[in-house]
Amino acid sequence: MQAASNGxxxxxxxxxxNGASExxxxxxxxGPAVQLTQTSxxxxxxxxxxxxxxxxxxxxxxxxxxxxxRLDHPAAAKFRHHVMDGDWTKADHxxxxxxxxxxxxxxxxxxxxxxxxxxxxxxxxxxxxxxxxHVLRNELTPLQHNTSRVHQLSSYMMCSNTQELHERxxxxxKGLKSRTILMDKLQTYLPPSVMLPPSRLxxxxxxxxxxxTLHCSHHNTAQQITLDNASLLVDHCCARxxxxxxxxxxxxxxxxxxxxxxxxxxxxxxxTGSKDTNVIIWDVHPETCTxxxxxxxxxxxxxxxxxxWSPDSVHLIACGPEESPEVWLWNIETEKFLKxxxxxxxxLACCAWHKDGTKFVVGGIRGHFYQCDMEGTxxxxxxxxxxxxxxxxxxxxTVIASDTHHRIRGYxxxxxxxxxxxxxDHAIMSFTVDKNDKLALLNVATxxxxxxxxxxxxxxxxxxxxxxxxxxxxxTFGGANQDFIASGxxxxxxxxxxxxxxxxxxxxxxxxxxxxxxxxxPVYPQMLVSVSDDCTVRVWGPKDKVPKPTVSLSxxxxxxxxxxxxxxx
Numbered sequence: 001m002q003a004a005s006n007g008x009x010x011x012x013x014x015x016x017x018n019g020a021s022e023x024x025x026x027x028x029x030x031g032p033a034v035q036l037t038q039t040s041x042x043x044x045x046x047x048x049x050x051x052x053x054x055x056x057x058x059x060x061x062x063x064x065x066x067x068x069x070r071l072d073h074p075a076a077a078k079f080r081h082h083v084m085d086g087d088w089t090k091a092d093h094x095x096x097x098x099x100x101x102x103x104x105x106x107x108x109x110x111x112x113x114x115x116x117x118x119x120x121x122x123x124x125x126x127x128x129x130x131x132x133x134h135v136l137r138n139e140l141t142p143l144q145h146n147t148s149r150v151h152q153l154s155s156y157m158m159c160s161n162t163q164e165l166h167e168r169x170x171x172x173x174k175g176l177k178s179r180t181i182l183m184d185k186l187q188t189y190l191p192p193s194v195m196l197p198p199s200r201l202x203x204x205x206x207x208x209x210x211x212x213t214l215h216c217s218h219h220n221t222a223q224q225i226t227l228d229n230a231s232l233l234v235d236h237c238c239a240r241x242x243x244x245x246x247x248x249x250x251x252x253x254x255x256x257x258x259x260x261x262x263x264x265x266x267x268x269x270x271x272t273g274s275k276d277t278n279v280i281i282w283d284v285h286p287e288t289c290t291x292x293x294x295x296x297x298x299x300x301x302x303x304x305x306x307x308x309w310s311p312d313s314v315h316l317i318a319c320g321p322e323e324s325p326e327v328w329l330w331n332i333e334t335e336k337f338l339k340x341x342x343x344x345x346x347x348l349a350c351c352a353w354h355k356d357g358t359k360f361v362v363g364g365i366r367g368h369f370y371q372c373d374m375e376g377t378x379x380x381x382x383x384x385x386x387x388x389x390x391x392x393x394x395x396x397x398t399v400i401a402s403d404t405h406h407r408i409r410g411y412x413x414x415x416x417x418x419x420x421x422x423x424x425d426h427a428i429m430s431f432t433v434d435k436n437d438k439l440a441l442l443n444v445a446t447x448x449x450x451x452x453x454x455x456x457x458x459x460x461x462x463x464x465x466x467x468x469x470x471x472x473x474x475x476t477f478g479g480a481n482q483d484f485i486a487s488g489x490x491x492x493x494x495x496x497x498x499x500x501x502x503x504x505x506x507x508x509x510x511x512x513x514x515x516x517x518x519x520x521x522p523v524y525p526q527m528l529v530s531v532s533d534d535c536t537v538r539v540w541g542p543k544d545k546v547p548k549p550t551v552s553l554s555x556x557x558x559x560x561x562x563x564x565x566x567x568x569x
Contacts, residue, residue: 048064050202073194076098102191120136125173125174132157136153183198209230216236221480243496244540245506246543248539251539253280258274259472261273273307273318277301280293289545290539304328310360314332315331315374327339345366350362350364351390387401388429400440408428427470429473430442446468448465466489474487
């Protein structure tokens with residue numbers, strides 16, 4: 001690399017022929033310039049820009065002098081100086097000097113337009129209406145650029161005072177702030193070798209933090225990591241102890257296999273369904289990550305294998321296993337219920353609420369598929385569709401259903417139309433959809449957990465680790481922004497993945513038989529629940545919620561406590 005001589009090229013941006021520094025003064029530093037690689041020059045320039053932005057101008061000038069780099073091209077430095085001073089005539093002259101350094105003629109035109117726009121608005125603020133009119137007619141209009149904006153600018157001539165001007169233009173007024181915003185816009189049209197993009201080091205550091213969060217297996221995107229709250233001295237890593245992987249509570253109130261669990265949309269209640277014919281409603285205590293028994297809904301003759309909460313968290317539907325003809329619609333507040341069935345021959349094992357909460361759908365694998373109102377009256381039916389899973393989409397009319405042909409299809413009852421969404425090679429045992437109505441999570445027989453994009457109709461992930469045979473196991477999205485996925489497993493464990501990664505980030509042990517279902521609280525994401533054939537409901541939370549041995553763990557009776565050793569196993 002050649003050292004600068006006779007105004008050729010020094011480290012960094014090209015120098016001018018007189019060797020002037022970026023502030024227009026001659027470089028009087030002694031000794032030869034340090035020879036730096038191109039990468040080192042870029043780093044020095046980034047640091048110099050940061051120092052200047054922080055007001056450490058003398059330090060930045062000293063750094064530039066010692067390194068032999070230039071922060072900006074001299075013409076660009078003059079341009080910045082004149083823009084910040086509001087010397088629009090000189091700034092326009094500088095722009096002509098920069099013309100050969102700007103790649104696009106359209107970029108030059110846009111920069112000129114932005115300069116004249118600021119000049120016009122400042123004249124209006126100063127009450128120099130004739131000067132502003134001259135700029136509008138004789139400088140902006142002849143550019144024949146962005147005519148709609150020119151028309152908008154002309155309307156500001158009618159503003160009666162400065163306050164009205166600021167309100168209508170959403171402009172900060174004449175001064176350092178608006179000129180800094182202008183300069184940031186202008187810099188985007190200049191090559192980085194001429195002038196660095198605004199706050200470039202800050203941008204790069206934010207990108208580094210973003211990449212670190214992407215590599216953090218336990219990071220939730222609801223947790224905003226910025227330069228204001230993160231350390232640059234170490235890589236970002238979320239503490240694993242804050243994740244719901246610790247047993248907080250074990251509940252034994254069911255007396256047979258527990259098949260299903262689901263939190264209410266408002267996060268305040270949990271419903272669990274069991275082979276023992278009961279649905280239990282639990283109150284959620286988010287401050288302790290615990291549950292307490294609220295009420296028991298009895299009489300589900302075939303057991304309760306699937307539950308769906310209404311959007312208002314007041315009603316729920318309970319279905320039995322494959323041979324059950326009964327669907328129960330409960331009002332949780334009044335305990336009023338009604339049975340939904342057309343005939344004893346019905347087999348209704350799955351259900352879903354429409355998003356408006358005024359109607360719901362039920363179905364089963366014998367070909368019964370109904371749409372019902374809040375009185376339990378069947379208002380629509382679809383013949384011959386053998387379904388084992390249902391979900392109502394946000395459009396208010398499309399019902400998606402998994403069927404015995406390993407498919408998920410969309411059905412619109414009002415139009416009697418249906419369409420294919422996805423096809424698996426093996427039986428779909430259960431599925432759920434994320435809150436954005438875009439991703440579907442499937443438990444597939446002998447395959448495990450699959451993630452599909454419903455809009456693009458493509459398989460996105462095949463999550464590893466879980467044991468999935470031909471039992472019905474339910475998985476869930478979770479975390480504040482549903483960045484995580486959890487599933488039960490036939491190997492008695494709960495598996496958790498980050499949605500981007502196919503390998504599990506946590507495997508939770510404690511159940512002694514198949515884990516049939518997991519539910520992640522949609523409002524309090526530090527709380528996860530799993531239910532099992534071992535007849536228990538297990539609550540998982542962060543480490544700081546683990547109770548001390550003296551804390552009672554029972555939901556209803558102290559004699560129902562599990563031992564502390566079981567809790568910490």
